[in-house]
Amino acid sequence: MKEWWLNLSLKEKQTVLAGSVLVGIFLIYAVIWSPITNAVASLRDNIHNNQVLLSWMQETDKRIQSLEKNQQHTTVHSTVSLLSHIQTELDKTDFAKNAAPLQEAENDSIQLHLKNVNFDHLIQWLTKVSQQQDLIITEMSVKSDETSAIVDADIKLAGA
Secondary structure, X not given: OHXXXXXXXXXXXXXXXXXXXXXXXXXHHHHHHHHHHHHHHHHHHHHHHHHHHHHHHHHHHHHHHHHHHHHHHHHHHHHHHHHHHHHHXXXXXXXXXXXOOOEEEOOOEEEEEEEEEEHHHHHHXXXXXXXXXXXXXXXXXXXXXXXXXXXXEEEXXXXX
């Protein structure tokens, strides 16, 4: 290699040196500078995205807290109004005569006992009432004879 270098003319040596400097600068850029700037840009994007996410989470947290406060204030009267509404809706059905009186159960829920009711009508009514009052069925026990769609049901409803 040394012999090759010594055999080059001055102009060729200058060209090789200039090319070597350019290749060195390109390697420094490609191996060191470019990955660092890309990583910094990526981190800046992550920071921006996380800031947007944080502001959304803070707004949502405020909404959740206000909804929880509103729910705590309305829960006191909700069981009585819920009991009244379910009784009113139950009275509109053809199986109201087959229902035992509604009872308030633990944890702000209502217990409903039905005997000899059509299963399809019961499910339609439960769907309607649960959607109107935002209720969930926490417990349900259904017993039927195998020959018809007439069932006995024990249902516990609670506010969602």
